[in-house]
Amino acid sequence: MFNSFKNVTGAIMLAVLGVAAxxxxxxxxxxxxxxxxxPMGQSIANIVNKYAGDDISMVPIVTGGSVQNPNLIASGEVEIAITNNNLAVLATRGAGPYSAAGPIDIGAVAALHPSVLHMVVLADSDIRSIEDLRGKSVAVGPAGGGTLGFVNFLFPLHGMTIDDITPSFVSYSDGFSQLTDGTVDAALALSGYxxxxxMQASAGADLRFISFSEGMLDAALEANDAYLAVDLGADVYGMEEGGTLIGVNNMLVAPNSLDAATVQAVTAAIFDNLEEFQAENAYARQIDPAMTQQLSIPLHAGAQAYFDAQ
Known part of the structure; x- marks a missing residue:
């Protein structure tokens, strides 16, 4: 699937951008x-194609998401990818969803925006907490996405497993469409905000966040220090109330076998033109360059070379 996408869509995109074949x-x-x-990947590709030099081009690829992406690097189906802080650690250790493949030799390239776990129902739903999801139909994102990882982390803390719900493994767009048309009772999405x-669902329906029961968010944060609490105001999605959600920082990763000069050029394209990047992509406005040197896995040699030169 990915090679076909590369050969057709990639060639068209590069031609449109005027990148040398x-x-x-x-x-x-x-x-x-x-x-x-x-959209983050699209914007990164745009900035790299514009500033990394004529010898480097980049094409965004639709994938299963943050869980799948390190495996795609390991198999050579992508050369660079976006994932979460906690998943990057598991990938380098060959643990969790990467236990079958073994350790994946990746390095950090750049800290990106944080993702938060959107747990959403229609405003008039009787679902108030994670425990209330028992016996319900829930859109949980693609099977290879980070949302499912959060489900498998949070549910056991609540005495539940995924078998306690009827999961719908679909894209975020389809999942929230299913929510508004009544096909599922709740929709989850680990995403930047x-x-x-x-946003699309909120344009046609009144929505509400599912809340954590008392003490459960603190328990989750204590169980995994890679996660953080994020307050989202009601104005973000036009809800009557905001919410305190669980989230995680994201990063751009690359195999340590990828040429250091190539990775340095990519890193320079991003951070030397950060204002332009942030003007194009709203999520990029949440990027703090200092966070890149505080990530949970070591920097790729090319990224380290860039920051050493600053």
Missing amino acids: SAEELRIGTASLGGAFY PAGAV
Whole structure:
């Protein structure tokens, strides 16, 4: 699937951008449509194609998301990808969803925006907490996405497993469409904010966040220090009330085997032109360059070279 996308869509995109056909092509793994990773990947590709030099080009690839992306790097189906802080650690250790493949030799390239777990129902729903999801139909995002990882982390803390719900493994856009048309009772999406899928759903329906029961968010944060609490105001999605959500920082990663000069050029394109990047992509406005040197895995040699030169 990915090679076909590369050969057809990639060639068309590069032609439109005026990138030389002989340039080294980097496929950047993003996620499904409706979240933040795909538009983030598009903007990164745009800035790299503009500023990384004639010898490097980049094409965004739709993927299953943050869980799948390190595996796609390991298999050579993408050369660079977006994932979460916690998943990057698991990938380098060959743990969790990467236990079958073994350790994946990746390095950090750049800290990106944080993602938050949107747990959303229609405003008149009787679902108030995670516990209330028992026996309900829930859109949980693609099978390879980060949302499912959060489900498998949070549900056991609440004495539940995914078998306690009827999951719908669809893109965020489709999941929130299912919510508004009544096909599912709740929709979840690990995404930067505002998430396109949630914005689209909120245009035609009144929505509400599912809340954590008393003490459960603190328990979750204590169980995994890679996660953080994020307050979202009611104005973000036009809800009557905002919410305190659980989230995680994201990063751009690349195999340590990828040429250091190539990665340095990509890193320079992003951070030397950060204002332009942020003007194009709202999620990029949440990027703090200092966070890149505080990520949970070591920097790729090319990214380290860039920051050492600053």
